[in-house]
Amino acid sequence: MFMGAIEATIVSTAMPAIVADLGGFSLYSWVFSSYLLMNAATVLIYGKLSDIFGRKPVLIIGILIFLAGSLLCGLANSMEQLIFFRLLQGLGAGAVMPIATTIVGDIYSKEERAKVQGYLSSVWGISAVTGPALGGMLVEFVSWRFVFWINLPLGVLAIGGLLLFLHENIEEKKPDIDYAGTVVFLLAISCLMFLLVEGGFRFPWVSGQSALLLAAAAAAFAVFIWIEQRAASPMMPFNLWQIRSILIANIVSFTTGIMLIGISSFLPTYVQGVMGESATVAGFALTAMSIGWPIASTLSGKMLLSIGYRKTTIIGGLALIIGSLLFVFMSPEEGPWWAAVSSFFVGIGMGLTSTAFIVSIQNSVEWEQRGTATAANMFMRNLGNTVGAALLGGILNSRLQAFLQNQPAEEVKSLSIDSINELLGKNNSAYSASVFQVLKEGLASSLHAVYIVVFIFSLFSFFFLLFLKKGE
Structure with a gap:
């Protein structure tokens, strides 16, 4: 869980430096989208495999694939190579978070799960706190490549711990994997992502x-839906969605997943590119979310027992609205403290809702479905991340391109989206001061549009939470 949390935050902090080194700002969102695509496509498969063969062997295989991808990412010499290696990294990452969470559901009783899932989320949060700060320092004082290589010792320790301490007795069943559903889903989400990222930029929306x-x-x-309804062992068990709390948990996990990627992916770019702060400062601004998350997760376990599932998640939904609204009103003059406070409120909202969802889902199903049900919720969060990276990256690209084309100065009209590379690289000799100012304004305006969309999804999240049954 520590390794998964580090990966979720540390790469975001390093992205401005990676773009400055490798170029290709127009491909920025693909670095996240490629990783998230494979993560989302495989998370349910891993959940199913863990129900068949046991948690330990499946998790170890996932970690090994993840480590191979991490090693290659650190060796990348172009954005295209990095995007491809992130696909491999995502292929392994699909096993890490859901199976680690499922193991806790296995080894603790129903009464203990709320408290322990809160503690586990706190461990996740503590590691996430170190991620942005560590990423910023590695970028500033060593190299962005170590942002990926830091996974290697963590992965070796995780595998050693699993081999030594996790003991399980599994009756192996005949594998019944929904390969057809997986392939069709991968095709569907790939087409949608390409449309969201490149639409309005490489080709018009109406074309x-x-x-x-x-x-x-x-x-x-x-x-995909047709296949899933007929598969003996479907990738997405739609029968679980008939349970009201699981249905709402999965829908809200999707909408909050879009919010989460919008903030974690683009906040370091705003702090560095628009506010002109260092990678370390950008990392600390994002760290505030990771401070709020474990605090809220720990509280969530206690609140579930005292005030119930519905009230806990609604309080979390309100925190998400406050945090995302603060992002909408953020300007360069406010400085990184405003960004940090906004992140903190979003972290509070994520901690309250995500812990409550996991506990509710695991209490709603038996052991045989626990891995699949937990993975399904993780899948919806990952799907939200994937769609969010594509959608928000597409909005950023298209708004930035439109901003540059509408500028009256001829020297600005000749610029492209990839001119932001120079802004993030602090290469002040590349353009005049006036051009750099226009690039900053364009980046700020485009990211403001991203935060408006994030706020809209916070309202959607709160709306769906109101449909939870009273008394839950």
């Missing part, structure tokens, strides 16, 4: 390419 991608995604999703 033959957009229509073709949208039609392909819709058709693939329709086929």
Whole structure:
């Protein structure tokens, strides 16, 4: 869990430095999208495999694939290479978070789970606190490549701990994996992501390419649902969604996943590119979210027992609204403290809701479905991350391109989105001071549009939480 949390935050802090070194700001969101795509596509498969073969062997295999991807990411010499290696990293990451969470559901009683899941979320949060700060310091004083290589000793320790201390007795069953559903889902989400990232940038929203991608995604999703309804062991067990609390937990996990990636991916770029602060300061601004998250997770375990599931999640939903609204009103003059306070409130909201969801889901199903049900919730969060990275990255690119094209100065009109590389690299000799100012304004304006969308999704999240049954 420590390794997974470090990965979730440390790369975001390093991204401005990676773009400055490798170039390709227009590919920024693909570094997140490629990782999240494979993560989302495999998380349910790993959950199913862990129900069949046991948690330990599946988790160890996932960690090994993740470590191979991490090693290669640190060796990348271009954005295209980095994006490909992130695919491999995501392929392994799909096993890490859901199975670690499922193991806790296995080894503790129903009464103990709320408290222990809170503690586990706190461990997640403590490691997430160190991620942005450590990432900033590695970027500033060593190299961004160590942001990926730091996973190697953590992964070796995790595997050693699993081999020595996790003992389980599993009756192996015949594997019944929904490969067809996995492939069709991967096709559907890939088409949707490409449309969201590149639409309005590489090709117009209203165009033959957009229509073709949208039609392909819709058709693939329709086929996916058809396959899942008929599969003996479906990738997405829709029968679980008939339980009201699980349905709402999964929907809100999707919307909060979009919010989470929008803040964690683009906040370091705002702090460094617009506010002009260092990578270390950007890391600490993002760390505030990771401080709020474990505090709220620990409280959530106690609140579930005292005031109930519904009230706990609604308080979390209100915190998400406050945090995202603060991001909407953020400006360069406010400085990194404003960004940190905004992040803190979002972390409070995420901690309260995510812990409550996991406990509720694991209490709603038996052992045989616990791995699948937990993974399904993680899947919806990851799917939200994936769609969010694509959607918000597309908004950033298209708004930035429109801003530059609408500038009256000829020297600005000749700039492209990749001109932001120079801004993030602090290469002040590349352009005049006036051009740099325009680039800052364009980046600030584009990221403001991203935060407005994040706020809208916080309202969606709160709306769905109101449908939870009273007394839960």
